[in-house]
Amino acid sequence: MTTPNSNRRGHGFATRAIHLGYDPASEHGALTPPVFMTSTYTFESIEEHRAIASGEKDGYVYGRTKNPTQAIFEARLADLEGAEAGLALASGMAAISATLWTLLSAGDRVVIDHTLYGNAFILFTTGLPRFGVSVDVVDLADPAALAEALKAGPKLVYFETPANPNLRVIDIAAVAEAAHAAGAKVIVDNTFATPVLQRPLELGADLVLHSATKFIGGHGDLLAGVVVGRRGDIDQIRAHGLRYLTGATIAPLTAFLLLRGLKTLELRVARHSSTAALVAETLQSHPAVAQVSYPGLPSHPSHEVAARQMSAFGGLIAFELVGGLATGHRFLNRVALAHRAVSLGDAETLVQHPASMTHAQYPAEERRRHGITDGLIRLSVGLETPEDIIADLLQALDEAG
Numbered sequence: 001m002t003t004p005n006s007n008r009r010g011h012g013f014a015t016r017a018i019h020l021g022y023d024p025a026s027e028h029g030a031l032t033p034p035v036f037m038t039s040t041y042t043f044e045s046i047e048e049h050r051a052i053a054s055g056e057k058d059g060y061v062y063g064r065t066k067n068p069t070q071a072i073f074e075a076r077l078a079d080l081e082g083a084e085a086g087l088a089l090a091s092g093m094a095a096i097s098a099t100l101w102t103l104l105s106a107g108d109r110v111v112i113d114h115t116l117y118g119n120a121f122i123l124f125t126t127g128l129p130r131f132g133v134s135v136d137v138v139d140l141a142d143p144a145a146l147a148e149a150l151k152a153g154p155k156l157v158y159f160e161t162p163a164n165p166n167l168r169v170i171d172i173a174a175v176a177e178a179a180h181a182a183g184a185k186v187i188v189d190n191t192f193a194t195p196v197l198q199r200p201l202e203l204g205a206d207l208v209l210h211s212a213t214k215f216i217g218g219h220g221d222l223l224a225g226v227v228v229g230r231r232g233d234i235d236q237i238r239a240h241g242l243r244y245l246t247g248a249t250i251a252p253l254t255a256f257l258l259l260r261g262l263k264t265l266e267l268r269v270a271r272h273s274s275t276a277a278l279v280a281e282t283l284q285s286h287p288a289v290a291q292v293s294y295p296g297l298p299s300h301p302s303h304e305v306a307a308r309q310m311s312a313f314g315g316l317i318a319f320e321l322v323g324g325l326a327t328g329h330r331f332l333n334r335v336a337l338a339h340r341a342v343s344l345g346d347a348e349t350l351v352q353h354p355a356s357m358t359h360a361q362y363p364a365e366e367r368r369r370h371g372i373t374d375g376l377i378r379l380s381v382g383l384e385t386p387e388d389i390i391a392d393l394l395q396a397l398d399e400a401g
């Protein structure tokens with residue numbers, strides 16, 4: 001499947017996103033890779049099985065650990081992130097849990113940033129402690145707080161940047177330098193930025209995770225996750241985290257749809273970003289809007305860090321209306337083109353209320369402490385005609401106010 005023609009080093013991002021890891025000549029000239037709908041694989045002999053199972057020979061044994069369509073996606077995304085290897089799983093949460101359960105044991109400590117996707121936060125703060133892992137919740141934008149937490153000797157430092165839901169930005173290079181000096185590995189959830197805009201491994205991170213359900217899939221029609229990094233780490237996560245700790249295998253058809261998504265990732269993310277920049281400016285200058293958080297706005301508290309580590313600022317915006325929760329609810333009920341829905345990174349503009357939707361799992365007290373206010377609205381700017389998105393938001397703001 002992987003041929004000399006397939007590893008096109010030196011080519012640009014979009015070329016690799018379209019071609020890498022697949023040569024049509026190896027599959028009857030088929031332009032798009034086949035979907036290998038098989039659960040198991042056959043062997044010429046027991047000796048061949050032994051050679052493949054032991055890793056002496058390349059090949060496949062059983063569909064839970066790998067599938068040829070999945071392997072192309074893994075090679076392609078790993079390359080786009082600048083990683084040696086990748087592993088695709090059934091969802092973003094599957095990628096996170098398979099990674100953590102592989103790397104951690106009872107007695108270990110972990111440092112996390114205080115703003116994470118709601119279910120990731122709950123996995124860290126209530127799931128892992130059940131198995132004897134201690135978790136320190138820290139503001140990773142504060143170097144002194146990080147330095148203090150690192151004194152306890154954590155094994156991992158974990159964060160999202162930009163973070164879900166309020167678009168806080170963490171300095172990847174600064175956290176990686178401090179964490180490595182203390183002997184900790186750094187894991188970055190790069191879901192909001194995608195490798196088009198930000199490549200954390202190049203800035204010192206050890207592993208990068210994605211909910212591929214979002215921009216990478218890009219069409220709101222699948223769930224998937226992926227983790228990329230050094231080959232040794234990824235092999236271990238496949239062998240333990242996937243094979244026997246979670247069994248959270250990606251479906252072959254989902255891997256095929258992700259390959260389709262990758263072909264337009266650069267184009268889509270550029271359009272999400274340019275429209276979101278227009279929307280963020282429009283919101284910021286509107287009298288009904290109290291506050292806008294978008295890493296591309298000079299008013300964002302970490303705009304300089306964002307401009308250093310991202311090539312553009314993505315499709316997500318968080319904002320709060322004058323009048324807080326009550327006005328926010330009216331706004332959410334008035335949008336007509338945008339859909340009220342969780343998830344993000346789709347062609348459709350999606351709008352949601354983190355305190356009652358994506359981050360309802362956070363205890364209310366913690367949510368407030370970490371700046372996820374009750375009135376906060378999160379907008380995933382879609383690929384529709386920019387003027388139509390803006391017109392819809394403006395009419396909803398007028399009606400809500």
Ligand code: 3LM
Nearest residue numbers: 091092093117164191211213224342343358
């Ligand atoms: C959401 N987020 O709407 P899956 N990492 C990040 C994420 O945003 C998510 C995951 C991991 C949302 C999903 S909320 C009910 C819907 C930064 C998911 C988890 O397991 O593929 O959903 O990824 O913010």
